[in-house]
Amino acid sequence: MKSWVFPLSLAGVFFLFVGGLILFFNFDESLSNDTYRSGSSVNKIKKGNSSDERSLEDSFITSKVDKVENEPSALFNDPAINQAWGLKKADAARAWTLTKGSREVIVAVIDTGLDVNHEDIKGNVWKNPGETGKDSFGRDKSSNRVDDDQNGFTDDVNGWNFVSQNGNLADNHGHGTHIAGIIGAEANNNKGIVGIAPEVSIMVLKYFDPQSPGSDNLKNTIKSIHYAIDKGAHIINYSGGGLEYSQEEKEAVDLARKKGILFVAAAGNERANSDKIPYYPADYGLDNIISVTAFNPSQEVLSSSNWGVLSVDIAAPGQNILSTLPGGAYGFMTGTSQATAFVTGAAALVMSHKTGFKYNDVKKYILASGDALPSLADKTKTSRKLNLYKALIVLDEDLTASGVRAVNDSQVKILSSKQEQSRTSIQSTAQFGKSLIEALEKENQKEPLKGRIGNKPEL
Numbered sequence: 001m002k003s004w005v006f007p008l009s010l011a012g013v014f015f016l017f018v019g020g021l022i023l024f025f026n027f028d029e030s031l032s033n034d035t036y037r038s039g040s041s042v043n044k045i046k047k048g049n050s051s052d053e054r055s056l057e058d059s060f061i062t063s064k065v066d067k068v069e070n071e072p073s074a075l076f077n078d079p080a081i082n083q084a085w086g087l088k089k090a091d092a093a094r095a096w097t098l099t100k101g102s103r104e105v106i107v108a109v110i111d112t113g114l115d116v117n118h119e120d121i122k123g124n125v126w127k128n129p130g131e132t133g134k135d136s137f138g139r140d141k142s143s144n145r146v147d148d149d150q151n152g153f154t155d156d157v158n159g160w161n162f163v164s165q166n167g168n169l170a171d172n173h174g175h176g177t178h179i180a181g182i183i184g185a186e187a188n189n190n191k192g193i194v195g196i197a198p199e200v201s202i203m204v205l206k207y208f209d210p211q212s213p214g215s216d217n218l219k220n221t222i223k224s225i226h227y228a229i230d231k232g233a234h235i236i237n238y239s240g241g242g243l244e245y246s247q248e249e250k251e252a253v254d255l256a257r258k259k260g261i262l263f264v265a266a267a268g269n270e271r272a273n274s275d276k277i278p279y280y281p282a283d284y285g286l287d288n289i290i291s292v293t294a295f296n297p298s299q300e301v302l303s304s305s306n307w308g309v310l311s312v313d314i315a316a317p318g319q320n321i322l323s324t325l326p327g328g329a330y331g332f333m334t335g336t337s338q339a340t341a342f343v344t345g346a347a348a349l350v351m352s353h354k355t356g357f358k359y360n361d362v363k364k365y366i367l368a369s370g371d372a373l374p375s376l377a378d379k380t381k382t383s384r385k386l387n388l389y390k391a392l393i394v395l396d397e398d399l400t401a402s403g404v405r406a407v408n409d410s411q412v413k414i415l416s417s418k419q420e421q422s423r424t425s426i427q428s429t430a431q432f433g434k435s436l437i438e439a440l441e442k443e444n445q446k447e448p449l450k451g452r453i454g455n456k457p458e459l
């Protein structure tokens with residue numbers, strides 16, 4: 001080789017790399033929230049009383065708008081879908097070609113309440129069948145001031161407000177509405193955004209209200225968990241927590257486990273190693289809990305987020321996430337709260353794709369099918385970030401035979417939902433589950449990540 005060939009090709013590689021970087025940053029720049037600042041009132045709300053035993057993490061609304069810009073998408077007609085960098089990084093569009101979720105899947109969001117009339121989410125709010133329809137006097141059960149289903153809560157048609165002890169779920173903070181939108185904002189309605197599971201039922205359990213600083217957030221959390229168990233939730237999203245261990249709370253999460261409920265919890269925004277300083281309920285060590293940390297568009301864990309190779313399961317998008325806000329608005333928030341909602345949405349998709357899956361199956365698939373990243377090797381147990389599409393596609397038997405490689409291949413054939421249903425209905429969960437996990441493990445062993453020994457997903 002001539003002596004000038006090598007430096008020249010090196011320069012070529014360099015320019016290609018720089019070009020790629022510029023493209024990448026332009027791409028993500030288009031997703032920045034600057035477009036949303038004009039005409040918006042920036043609404044910063046501090047978390048509750050610092051002495052509260054359970055609270056939202058430091059979650060702020062960084063900007064807020066009444067309307068989102070129209071950016072047509074190929075898949076759905078929701079105007080802001082292209083603003084959602086997290087959906088792209090989590091491979092959501094391909095996931096939605098397989099399933100958009102199901103209203104049969106009930107997700108309990110234990111948070112600050114919800115704007116249940118929000119234009120982009122009202123269709124996905126859970127309705128308590130025991131408080132719906134007419135009573136024997138012809139009155140609407142949802143407002144007849146009778147506890148029609150005799151569960152101890154009167155007119156709890158969409159959930160319960162444990163702060164004010166009533167069925168008024170109004171969100172005085174914004175956090176709960178933001179989380180619910182990430183999980184299940186409606187798709188294809190020409191409005192706003194798209195949730196990870198655009199078809200889902202969101203049960204609203206309000207444990208925290210900034211307007212009631214004296215209320216007992218931990219007790220309200222525990223009551224909310226019991227409500228979710230009693231009313232048949234499949235998944236609980238808890239985007240909050242605290243440093244205090246509570247035996248009673250742990251027992252509530254354990255009871256949820258015994259009832260087959262998956263509990264997705266924020267790793268916390270304490271800038272701490274959760275292996276050393278546990279954060280609860282994420283760190284009770286129960287196998288129905290998925291602890292989630294947050295990463296940014298460069299796929300680095302946020303400096304504010306908790307991490308831990310023993311305690312934190314997986315990472316998901318959590319910086320400048322666009323979602324719904326009270327009053328029919330939209331806005332951006334950052335934190336492991338938002339990342340948690342991504343994983344909850346993924347779990348809802350997996351459960352609707354494979355009815356009959358137990359919480360542990362869902363957890364396995366979500367953790368095992370994430371994308372391994374060196375930047376996550378010293379941050380999470382699995383070294384992985386959420387990949388919605390892979391969490392679903394790994395369930396399809398013909399791909400298990402060829403292993404993970406097929407999943408990574410852009411040529412992967414996407415089955416129509418009908419084909420997909422007929423294929424998957426004839427196979428046993430145990431069979432394809434086992435072969436797939438083995439395939440994933442094999443693949444993992446081929447690509448050891450630096451800084452970790454035996455970086456297998458925790459299965």
Ligand SMILES: [Ca+2]
Binds near residue numbers: 130146147149150152
């Ligand atoms: Ca009731």
Ligand SMILES: [Ca+2]
Binds near residue numbers: 146148
């Ligand atoms: Ca009633």
Ligand SMILES: [Ca+2]
Binds near residue numbers: 120192
């Ligand atoms: Ca929408």
